[in-house]
Amino acid sequence: MHRVKMRGLYYCDELEVPGLTTLKIKWLRELVRKAYFYCIPFQTGRTAFLEKHDVFDCMGENCFFQPRKLPNDPKCIRLHNNVVIAADVTFVNHDVIYLMLRNVCCRKQI
Numbered sequence: 001m002h003r004v005k006m007r008g009l010y011y012c013d014e015l016e017v018p019g020l021t022t023l024k025i026k027w028l029r030e031l032v033r034k035a036y037f038y039c040i041p042f043q044t045g046r047t048a049f050l051e052k053h054d055v056f057d058c059m060g061e062n063c064f065f066q067p068r069k070l071p072n073d074p075k076c077i078r079l080h081n082n083v084v085i086a087a088d089v090t091f092v093n094h095d096v097i098y099l100m101l102r103n104v105c106c107r108k109q110i
Contacts, residue, residue, distance in 0.1 A: 038068045 033053075040046045047065045050056060055074045060081035071077060071091035079085075 034070050037070055040068075 037046065037049060040049060043064065043066050046068070047063055050063075050065055051059055055070065056077050056079055057075050058078040058080070060079055060083065062082045063079050064084040065079075066085060066087040067089050068087075069090065071093060073093045074091075076093045077091060
């Protein structure tokens, strides 16, 4: 186990907990990060959090991020300069268009 001291506390980059797999630990860390982000009260704090933790693939200057929910795959999103995202905006990165197209193709054959 490798230990790094950050802000007076020891942070373990490889946590060994009996019964927890690495995937579960990553999932728990992501859940805690999303819960923390949801609790940030002001837009400026949320935008600073996104920039500091490099949440999106790219984030330009003068961005305004109002929503409290983080997208599922934020690394697939790029925000360029002067982007304003209002509250209650939801990003949908993956769709199921193949289901619709499969049904359309099947109907033409009948």
